[in-house]
Amino acid sequence: MSPLDLLQALGARALKVFRALGHHAFFFAELIAHLPQALRRFYLVVVQIHAIGNYSLVIIAASGLAVGFVLGLQGYYTLSRYGAAESLGLLVALSLVRELGPVVTALLFAGRAGTSLTAEIGLMKAGEQLAAMEMMAIDPKSRVLAPRFIGGIIAMPLLAAMFSAVGIFGGYVVGVLLIGIDAGQFWSQMQDGVDVFDDVGNGIVKSFVFGVACTFVALYQGYETQATPEGVAQATTRTVVISSLAVLLLDFVLTAVMFSTPR
Amino acid sequence: MLRAQSRQDAVSQDDFITVDRVTFGYEPSRTILNDVSARFARGKVTAIMGGSGCGKTTLLRLIGGVYAADRGSIIFDGERVDARDKNLLFRLRRRLGMLFQFGALFTDLTVFENVAFPLREHTNLPESMIRDIVLMKLNAVGLRGAAPLRISEVSGGMARRIALARAIALDPDLIMYDEPFAGLDPISMGVTANLIRKLNDATGATSLIVSHDVQECFMICDYAYLLSSAGRVVAHGTPRELQASDDPEVRQFIRGEPDGPVRFHYPARPVAEEFGVRV
Numbered sequence: 001m002s003p004l005d006l007l008q009a010l011g012a013r014a015l016k017v018f019r020a021l022g023h024h025a026f027f028f029a030e031l032i033a034h035l036p037q038a039l040r041r042f043y044l045v046v047v048q049i050h051a052i053g054n055y056s057l058v059i060i061a062a063s064g065l066a067v068g069f070v071l072g073l074q075g076y077y078t079l080s081r082y083g084a085a086e087s088l089g090l091l092v093a094l095s096l097v098r099e100l101g102p103v104v105t106a107l108l109f110a111g112r113a114g115t116s117l118t119a120e121i122g123l124m125k126a127g128e129q130l131a132a133m134e135m136m137a138i139d140p141k142s143r144v145l146a147p148r149f150i151g152g153i154i155a156m157p158l159l160a161a162m163f164s165a166v167g168i169f170g171g172y173v174v175g176v177l178l179i180g181i182d183a184g185q186f187w188s189q190m191q192d193g194v195d196v197f198d199d200v201g202n203g204i205v206k207s208f209v210f211g212v213a214c215t216f217v218a219l220y221q222g223y224e225t226q227a228t229p230e231g232v233a234q235a236t237t238r239t240v241v242i243s244s245l246a247v248l249l250l251d252f253v254l255t256a257v258m259f260s261t262p263r
Numbered sequence: 264m265l266r267a268q269s270r271q272d273a274v275s276q277d278d279f280i281t282v283d284r285v286t287f288g289y290e291p292s293r294t295i296l297n298d299v300s301a302r303f304a305r306g307k308v309t310a311i312m313g314g315s316g317c318g319k320t321t322l323l324r325l326i327g328g329v330y331a332a333d334r335g336s337i338i339f340d341g342e343r344v345d346a347r348d349k350n351l352l353f354r355l356r357r358r359l360g361m362l363f364q365f366g367a368l369f370t371d372l373t374v375f376e377n378v379a380f381p382l383r384e385h386t387n388l389p390e391s392m393i394r395d396i397v398l399m400k401l402n403a404v405g406l407r408g409a410a411p412l413r414i415s416e417v418s419g420g421m422a423r424r425i426a427l428a429r430a431i432a433l434d435p436d437l438i439m440y441d442e443p444f445a446g447l448d449p450i451s452m453g454v455t456a457n458l459i460r461k462l463n464d465a466t467g468a469t470s471l472i473v474s475h476d477v478q479e480c481f482m483i484c485d486y487a488y489l490l491s492s493a494g495r496v497v498a499h500g501t502p503r504e505l506q507a508s509d510d511p512e513v514r515q516f517i518r519g520e521p522d523g524p525v526r527f528h529y530p531a532r533p534v535a536e537e538f539g540v541r542v
Binding site: 129131134135136139143 | 329352353354361365367368369370380
């Protein structure tokens with residue numbers, strides 16, 4: 001391959017990437033422009049919060065409990081080396097509300113609700129339901145996508161809060177009920193060390209951003225899928241891969257912005 | 264019968280849709296419709312017929328503004344269809360109903376909710392009135408009793424009739440039918456054909472039927488266009504005129520002959536050469 005060919009191939013690849021980014025940006029802008037219409041018919045959003053959030057509760061609660069158990073055990077072994085086992089409550093709470101709650105919830109959300117959204121929209125496209133809607137002079141972005149987008153954005157912080165709450169309970173079960181740490185110490189250190197705005201607030205902001213990212217990826221992949229069984233299968237896989245990577249990358253950026261400056 | 268090359272002055276002057284020298288392809292290298300002109304008379308049932316892949320459904324989608332023609336124009340009741348003008352498109356689409364080939368019903372809704380969907384989206388009618396309209400439309404297609412069923416509980420023929428009820432929910436001026444007879448048993452096919460004719464006569468709407476079912480189309484249509492596999496209008500006329508045609512391509516299509524101007528075999532190397540046989 002001559003240097004000119006290489007340059008041409010690189011240029012073509014770069015153009016493809018920029019075109020895809022531009023397409024994503026336009027799609028996102030269109031989605032945002034349709035949000036007011038969806039908010040005016042809030043019952044459509046409520047249906048989606050129920051579909052996306054309520055049906056994810058079991059997996060979120062079970063995962064939160066398991067993570068809480070593990071945090072309780074691992075935290076106790078580490079803290080007891082330094083004679084600080086009473087700080088277990090604080091460790092569990094900070095780990096969950098700052099980091100694990102939003103991140104693990106978002107990863108589970110991508111696998112449970114994100115794939116469901118992509119497959120649903122993709123199959124609607126394959127069954128010409130979206131085309132039928134357009135021919136009825138109804139914009140699918142307004143009627144189908146926007147309510148799901150808002151539903152996902154609202155559901156994610158709620159699910160993350162549920163994950164953290166159940167996780168803290170899991171840490172309590174292991175630390176207090178099984179290992180025997182003083183319950184007063186467990187809760188008081190947590191109450192003393194967790195800041196509502198800096199810790200809980202930033203965790204909520206994170207899960208909100210993850211909600212936007214994961215729901216957008218799922219809707220985009222579903223809407224732009226090829227209307228074939230293979231197309232829907234590939235779109236569903238892409239939803240999980242892109243959402244997970246986006247969550248991990250965004251988490252690093254948000255953590256750097258939120259927690260890098262020592263108080 | 265009129266040859267495609269002749270101007271279509273014989274068709275009624277009161278045209279609801281005019282397709283004027285439209286050329287279109289999904290890719291620049293492959294043209295689907297080639298200089299197609301057609302006029303669809305107000306209040307009449309017009310069939311667009313032709314073999315699979317000749318561009319019949321594409322023509323419907325161009326009329327609905329889903330795609331923009333590469334060349335030529337489409338006039339919808341005096342207004343030029345511009346696929347880039349979303350407001351114009353949505354205004355025009357509120358005046359049309361479309362029956363998709365497989366119904367395109369919303370699978371998360373019941374039969375009743377499917378028919379009520381356009382009414383709820385486009386009108387502020389009270390729920391009691393929506394209920395009455397939906398049940399009347401379902402009654403017109405013989406499915407009032409199926410209103411509470413889920414879409415997964417109805418047969419293919421019933422789904423087509425439900426989609427028809429949904430397409431006429433807003434009493435459109437234009438109803439487009441994409442392969443309404445495909446995959447139906449003879450009874451459902453006859454029922455659907457009669458329904459299309461009766462609905463057209465009762466509502467005074469203009470109907471376009473895209474199909475390759477010759478007998479059913481000829482039974483109910485007032486006028487028909489025949490497209491060739493190259494996406495050109497081969498012939499047009501009343502069913503009687505087309506049936507009397509001695510044009511080889513028209514005769515082959517209407518009689519369903521396997522070979523003729525439209526070749527049975529896709530272009531390929533000679534058989535002897537392909538299999539390495541000396542003749």
